[in-house]
Amino acid sequence: MGLLEDKDKQFLKEKFSKELDKKVKIVFFSNELNCQYCKEIKMLLDEVKELDDKIEVTEFNFHNSKDEAAKYGIEDSPAIAMLKEDGSDTGIRFYGIPSGYEFSTFIEDIIMISTGKHQLSDKAVEEIKKIEKPVDIKVFVTPTCPYCPKAVFLAHQLAFINKNITGKMYESMEYQELAQKYNVYGVPKSIVNDSVEFEGAVPEKVYVKHVLEAVK
Amino acid sequence: MEKYDVIIIGGGPAGVAASIYTARGLLKTLVIEKTAVGGQIVLSDVIENYPGFTKPLNPTDLLNDMQKQAENFGVKFEFDEVKEIIKKDDGFLIKTDWDEYEARGIIIAVGSSAKRTGVPGEEKFIGKGVAFCATCDAPFFKDKDIAIIGAGNSGIQEGLFALNFVRSIKYIEFLPKINAEKILQERIKEKDNVEFFLNTQLMEIVGDNKIEGIRIKNRESGEEKFIKVDGVFLFVGNAPNTNFLKGFIELDERGYIITDYTKKTSVEGVYAAGDSVKNEYSQVVIAAGSGVTAAMSLISYLENKK
Numbered sequence: 001m002g003l004l005e006d007k008d009k010q011f012l013k014e015k016f017s018k019e020l021d022k023k024v025k026i027v028f029f030s031n032e033l034n035c036q037y038c039k040e041i042k043m044l045l046d047e048v049k050e051l052d053d054k055i056e057v058t059e060f061n062f063h064n065s066k067d068e069a070a071k072y073g074i075e076d077s078p079a080i081a082m083l084k085e086d087g088s089d090t091g092i093r094f095y096g097i098p099s100g101y102e103f104s105t106f107i108e109d110i111i112m113i114s115t116g117k118h119q120l121s122d123k124a125v126e127e128i129k130k131i132e133k134p135v136d137i138k139v140f141v142t143p144t145c146p147y148c149p150k151a152v153f154l155a156h157q158l159a160f161i162n163k164n165i166t167g168k169m170y171e172s173m174e175y176q177e178l179a180q181k182y183n184v185y186g187v188p189k190s191i192v193n194d195s196v197e198f199e200g201a202v203p204e205k206v207y208v209k210h211v212l213e214a215v216k
Numbered sequence: 217m218e219k220y221d222v223i224i225i226g227g228g229p230a231g232v233a234a235s236i237y238t239a240r241g242l243l244k245t246l247v248i249e250k251t252a253v254g255g256q257i258v259l260s261d262v263i264e265n266y267p268g269f270t271k272p273l274n275p276t277d278l279l280n281d282m283q284k285q286a287e288n289f290g291v292k293f294e295f296d297e298v299k300e301i302i303k304k305d306d307g308f309l310i311k312t313d314w315d316e317y318e319a320r321g322i323i324i325a326v327g328s329s330a331k332r333t334g335v336p337g338e339e340k341f342i343g344k345g346v347a348f349c350a351t352c353d354a355p356f357f358k359d360k361d362i363a364i365i366g367a368g369n370s371g372i373q374e375g376l377f378a379l380n381f382v383r384s385i386k387y388i389e390f391l392p393k394i395n396a397e398k399i400l401q402e403r404i405k406e407k408d409n410v411e412f413f414l415n416t417q418l419m420e421i422v423g424d425n426k427i428e429g430i431r432i433k434n435r436e437s438g439e440e441k442f443i444k445v446d447g448v449f450l451f452v453g454n455a456p457n458t459n460f461l462k463g464f465i466e467l468d469e470r471g472y473i474i475t476d477y478t479k480k481t482s483v484e485g486v487y488a489a490g491d492s493v494k495n496e497y498s499q500v501v502i503a504a505g506s507g508v509t510a511a512m513s514l515i516s517y518l519e520n521k522k
Contacts, residue, residue, distance in 0.1 A: 101276065121296075123314050144377075145352035146258040146276045150251055173355055185356045185447070186343040199343045201251040203297045205313040 003040065003099070004047050012107065016052040020114040023054045023085040029062040029069055031077035036174050037097040038078050044099060045080075048106075054114060073166065078174065082109055091159030096171025100143025105152045105169070118157045124208050128162050133215045135165040138191045140172050140184045150201035151188035158211060165211075220246045222514060223310055223319035225298050226457075228255020229500045230490025231325035232282040234507035234514075238323075239289035241515040246319070247286070248312060250297045254279040255327045256454070256491070257500050260370070261351045261377045265397075266501055278500075301464055303483065320521075321514045324461065324473060324481070324488040325507055328454035328498070333365065337421030338450075345427040346448045350374035353449075354381045360446035363388055363430050365418050371451035372396040372404050378449070384409040386443055388416050388432055390452075421448055456492040468494050479510035480517075487514045 004012075028045055030038045042059065049057045060068050062077035072081040072089055080094040090113055098106035112118050120128075137155040141148035155167030172179040172187060182191055190207070191197040192214035202210075222238040224231045227249030238245045247253075254276055257263065262272040283293065296312040307320040330348040332338055338346055347353040350364075351374065358381045364371050367389035373396075375385050385407075387394075392415040394401050404410055413432060419440065420431040429444040456471045466474045466482035472494035479487045487510035490496065490503040 121314050142352060142355045144261070144355065145349070146254065147252060147349075147352065179356070183344060185345050186347050186349075186353045189343065203250050203313060204295055205297070 002047050003044050009047070009051060012048075013051050015107075016054070016110075019111050020052055020054045021116075022114050023056060024110050024113045025083035025085070025087060026055065026057045027068075027072065027081045027083060028057060028059045029065070029074050029077040029079045029081075030059055031062045033063070035078050037099075037171075040099070041078055041080070041097045044097065044103075048110075055110065076175075076178075082113055084113055089163070090156075091163060091166040092156045093166060093168040094171075095168055096174035097143070098169070101146055101149050102141060102143060102152060102169060102171070105149040105156065108149075108153055109156055112157070112160060118160055120157050120161065121204060124204055125161055127208055127212060128158050128165070131162055131164055131212070131215055133164060134193075135162075135211060135215060136193055137165065137167045137211065138170055138182070139168065140170045140175075140179055140182065140189045140191075141187050142172050145187045147201035148188040151190055151207070154204060154207045155190065158208075217316050217318055218246075219318045220244045221320050221518065222246070222323065222511075223248060223308075223317055223321075224323045224325060225310075226250075226255070226325035226327055226490065226492075227253040227283070227293065228325060228327045228490060228503060229257060229279065229282065230255075230327070230503040230507035230510075231323065232279065232286055232507070233504035234323045234325060234489055234511040235286045235291040236282070236289060237508050237511035238515060239286060239291045241511075243515065243518065245291045246317065247291060247293050248296055248298055248310070248317075249293060251295070253283045253293065255503075256329070256498075257503075259349045259351060260373055262373075263500060265499070275500075299460060301461070301486075303464075308485065320485070321518050322486045323479075323507070323510045323514060324458075324465075324486065324492065325490040325503075325510075326457040326461075326492045327503075328456045328491040330450060331453045331455045333418055333450060333452055335418050335420050337423065337427075338448075341421055341423065341427055341448070345423070345446065346421060346450065348450055350378040350449050353447075354378040357382050357447045359383050361386070361444065362447040362449060363443065363445040364449045364451060366390075366451035366453065367394045367396060367412065367414075368451060368453070369396045369400065371449075372400040374449065374451060375410070376400070376403055379407060379409070382447075384411070386445060387412045388418050388430070389414050390417055390435070391415065454491065454498065458492055478513040479506065480513060485514075485517065487511075487517075 082092040152169045159165040159167035196214040221243035222245045257275045300311040302309040473488040489506040489510040
């Protein structure tokens with residue numbers, strides 16, 4: 001049995017064929033030793049790939065593909081990196097399965113990368129484009145958290161418009177040790193450059209302000 | 217600056233339902249939402265009492281569908297926080313974080329947020345063991361013991377979800393009885409790892425770096441007691457998100473918006489609906505209905521004004 005229901009597949013098929021423009025390349029770093037949901041992630045990616053031929057999926061074994069992992073700065077697995085048609089990196093990452101509410105973020109990302117259209121306001125874009133230092137945004141989530149996609153998609157959009165920014169979703173059950181290290185007991189929790197942290201699905205402006213604070 | 221006929225502040229069930237009606241009245245309508253469409257209801261894992269649906273509904277799906285329905289009729293959504301409303305000669309100026317908008321009429325549907333108890337230890341443990349959303353945060357308490365403060369509808373509903381993860385729940389209820397729908401009460405009473413402390417007040421959340429437990433007091437006997445728990449979920453009611461409206465429209469002493477039966481506020485051209493309004497039950501179906509009342513009243517107000 002698949003992970004996606006037939007009616008959802010049908011809906012996404014129509015949505016993709018209407019909206020997708022350029023190809024989207026999804027790179028999945030799997031891990032056979034220590035991965036709770038790798039099988040499900042692979043299944044999910046395969047099912048999504050089947051929905052439209054503009055979606056490409058490549059899988060690497062994290063432990064045997066150090067060069068590929070280093071190329072995208074992937075520190076751990078399971079991890080998903082999202083690339084544009086020309087193979088350039090968007091800085092969009094999923095550490096752990098993009099399922100539950102995060103599946104909608106994953107779909108929004110595919111559409112954004114394919115069409116080049118984000119949903120940020122002009123003012124946010126103006127501020128974010130000025131950033132010249134590397135920015136690492138970690139967003140801890142659980143798949144049952146309805147507010148989390150808002151925070152993850154904001155981080156992903158910021159990464160999309162500025163190549164200095166990496167926006168990473170961390171599924172807290174897959175990455176329990178990391179969640180503990182960062183003292184995560186409530187989600188969404190966003191951590192910018194390991195220095196600025198905040199909780200909740202905050203409005204765009206507040207999110208941007210926190211990110212700017214971290215690069216000051 | 218963009219001009220609208222109607223601006224609705226808040227994208228929960230009240231605001232979105234209102235927008236469907238104003239848009240169908242061919243009024244140019246904008247909904248301004250602070251975070252994400254849905255409002256507080258999306259924190260519940262299921263809705264089972266919305267009439268017309270035979271299967272349990274996912275609140276996010278319901279609200280996403282409401283949004284799509286509204287967009288089909290031309291409603292626009294902006295994600296921004298309203299800071300101030302200024303009355304002008306012929307309408308209103310609305311200032312947000314990023315922008316300014318003009319509207320001929322306004323519907324306020326800003327809802328409410330989870331209230332805090334104010335007990336010692338609460339503030340320092342928010343996000344570190346004190347939580348307001350079991351559907352979001354219960355997975356962090358897998359095989360642990362938690363306390364849920366407040367045995368109303370939200371407390372019981374979220375507790376039923378949390379039981380998928382936690383080892384046990386201790387309910388602390390200020391009132392002498394459980395105040396949730398009877399069907400929810402029956403479901404929770406079937407569980408053997410749930411214990412109720414009624415007529416009991418939360419006194420303190422105890423711990424240094426992590427929560428060790430809670431101190432509670434029986435309101436009748438005065439007896440105090442320490443219970444070991446790893447997490448505390450708060451469902452002690454709500455407070456309206458109306459701070460930015462102080463001085464603009466009439467609020468009651470707790471901050472709820474005062475309206476008449478047509479949902480008109482103290483300011484002409486401004487209507488209010490949903491959980492931020494005085495004397496409304498916090499139910500999706502009521503919020504939606506209340507939004508529609510406000511919309512229909514505003515439509516007729518704008519028509520008569522022409």
